[in-house]
Amino acid sequence: MNLLRTLADVVGSPNVLTGDDAQPYLTDWRQRYRGRAQAVVRPGSTAEVAAVVRACVAARAPMVPQGGNTGLVGGGTPDDSGDAVVVSLQRMSRVRAIDTANDTVTVEAGCVLQAVQQAAREHGRLFPLSLAAEGSATIGGNLATNAGGTQVLRYGNARDLALGLEVVLASGEVWNGLRGLRKDNTGYDLKHLFIGAEGTLGIITAATLKLYPLPAAQMTALAAVPSLAAAARLLERARAAAGAALTAFEVMGSAPLRNTVETLPGLRMPLPLGQPWYALLELSDAESEAHATATFERILAAALESGDIADAAVARSLAEAEALWRLREGIPEAHAKRGGNVKHDISLPVSCIAEFVDSTNAALRSRFEWIEPIVFGHLGDGNLHYNMGTVPGTPIDVAFAHESGINAVVNDAVHARGGSISAEHGLGQLKRDAITRYKPAIELELMRAIKRTLDPLGLMNPGKVI
Ligand SMILES: Cc1cc2nc3c(=O)[nH]c(=O)nc-3n(C[C@H](O)[C@H](O)[C@H](O)COP(=O)(O)OP(=O)(O)OC[C@H]3O[C@@H](n4cnc5c(N)ncnc54)[C@H](O)[C@@H]3O)c2cc1C
Numbered sequence: 185m186n187l188l189r190t191l192a193d194v195v196g197s198p199n200v201l202t203g204d205d206a207q208p209y210l211t212d213w214r215q216r217y218r219g220r221a222q223a224v225v226r227p228g229s230t231a232e233v234a235a236v237v238r239a240c241v242a243a244r245a246p247m248v249p250q251g252g253n254t255g256l257v258g259g260g261t262p263d264d265s266g267d268a269v270v271v272s273l274q275r276m277s278r279v280r281a282i283d284t285a286n287d288t289v290t291v292e293a294g295c296v297l298q299a300v301q302q303a304a305r306e307h308g309r310l311f312p313l314s315l316a317a318e319g320s321a322t323i324g325g326n327l328a329t330n331a332g333g334t335q336v337l338r339y340g341n342a343r344d345l346a347l348g349l350e351v352v353l354a355s356g357e358v359w360n361g362l363r364g365l366r367k368d369n370t371g372y373d374l375k376h377l378f379i380g381a382e383g384t385l386g387i388i389t390a391a392t393l394k395l396y397p398l399p400a401a402q403m404t405a406l407a408a409v410p411s412l413a414a415a416a417r418l419l420e421r422a423r424a425a426a427g428a429a430l431t432a433f434e435v436m437g438s439a440p441l442r443n444t445v446e447t448l449p450g451l452r453m454p455l456p457l458g459q460p461w462y463a464l465l466e467l468s469d470a471e472s473e474a475h476a477t478a479t480f481e482r483i484l485a486a487a488l489e490s491g492d493i494a495d496a497a498v499a500r501s502l503a504e505a506e507a508l509w510r511l512r513e514g515i516p517e518a519h520a521k522r523g524g525n526v527k528h529d530i531s532l533p534v535s536c537i538a539e540f541v542d543s544t545n546a547a548l549r550s551r552f553e554w555i556e557p558i559v560f561g562h563l564g565d566g567n568l569h570y571n572m573g574t575v576p577g578t579p580i581d582v583a584f585a586h587e588s589g590i591n592a593v594v595n596d597a598v599h600a601r602g603g604s605i606s607a608e609h610g611l612g613q614l615k616r617d618a619i620t621r622y623k624p625a626i627e628l629e630l631m632r633a634i635k636r637t638l639d640p641l642g643l644m645n646p647g648k649v650i
């Protein structure tokens with residue numbers, strides 16, 4: 185029987201999209217990858233996902249799972265053969281259960297991250313995963329990419345927030361591992377195979393996630409810092425003074441901030457743009473606003489005194505805090521509007537970061553005199569978006585024409601310092617080949633062995649990761 189007819193029997197014809205209806209699912213957020221597919225299929229339940237997988241296996245059709253399609257490495261975009269079926273989880277958006285006594289929530293994979301945060305808040309709990317694309321990114325995509333975001337410093341990444349998973353395997357069988365247990369030493373922890381696998385081992389259909397108490401008070405400040413080394417010292421000072429209450433520590437270069445304020449309407453810098461770096465700090469206090477204010481004042485006063493910050497602005501209201509976060513979270517959107525840049529999502533020990541940026545900037549500038557570093561990221565996690573644009577007057581296409589040369593300089597410098605060339609975005613199509621240069625052969629072979637075991641026909645998101 186024809187595959188599309190079988191899929192329509194499973195999910196209903198309105199949920200099998202072809203032609204123009206399928207187009208939004210075939211291009212990635214950055215508009216860098218465009219693919220083709222037999223169809224986009226939108227199952228509404230785990231049983232339907234399983235039936236879709238069985239039908240695709242019978243027809244030997246590759247499957248590309250997709251959530252909110254906000255991934256930045258082309259993981260959710262099919263290749264251009266037109267053979268694939270994109271399996272969109274967007275209709276599976278139910279919160280199945282909240283257990284406040286156990287501090288867990290069980291949600292379907294297509295639940296948008298912001299909706300999970302909201303559901304938790306309505307029950308007096310915090311679901312801490314937070315990233316700029318949270319209005320569209322889904323929990324399935326967050327787990328499949330092991331997303332990081334702005335709260336990793338305190339709560340860890342998506343992997344650390346998952347207690348259980350439900351997965352449709354490449355065979356079409358359903359593995360129900362939705363356990364809400366914080367302790368379970370009964371052999372291999374299988375959920376971790378699917379988390380971060382970018383859809384290459386199976387389709388995540390639901391997850392049981394950890395919840396936390398809502399903080400009594402939250403405060404945000406922006407500090408102007410004279411160097412990245414000073415920002416790292418400020419981080420150390422803030423950690424020592426605030427401990428677990430320090431929930432975010434982001435840095436932004438003055439170039440991306442300037443571009444963002446110029447590009448997105450309604451944004452304003454509360455400090456003059458005269459320093460090379462800016463740090464965004466967030467305190468989440470379990471006690472009170474007065475306690476948070478006192479902690480912040482202590483940290484900032486000591487840092488001013490030591491010269492590690494030149495100036496600071498503390499948000500006095502929720503609206504002011506949101507405006508500070510908008511400066512940080514608007515950076516990717518503003519640069520996408522300005523034509524993009526050559527992206528790197530690197531992580532290093534925090535202790536190496538300032539030296540890495542100084543020496544790699546110098547190495548890049550000596551080879552590409554038109555380069556302009558657009559650097560920002562999650563300094564508290566040792567993770568920078570070390571992106572490369574061009575100085576005014578040089579079109580960004582010049583940077584894209586030299587992308588492989590730029591990547592080689594950056595990736596070699598990261599590798600030489602024991603870092604990772606993909607901290608939180610994954611490998612997808614973008615870094616699939618590059619990683620073979622840096623990962624030990626034995627690690628790559630173990631990954632291939634896992635892939636062969638769980639997906640012997642190679643139909644789960646082929647061409648991604650490995
Ligand atoms: C403006 C902006 C800011 C961002 N900021 C951050 C950030 O701070 N931190 C961060 O980590 N990321 C960030 N990202 C990247 C992106 O939002 C995350 O990777 C997110 O987790 C992807 O979720 P998604 O639902 O959009 O997944 P998609 O883009 O749809 O898919 C991503 C990958 O996961 C696979 N996948 C999706 N759903 C499933 C499923 N149910 N089962 C199995 N595989 C699946 C896909 O095949 C693909 O390989 C940002 C993106 C944008 C556009």
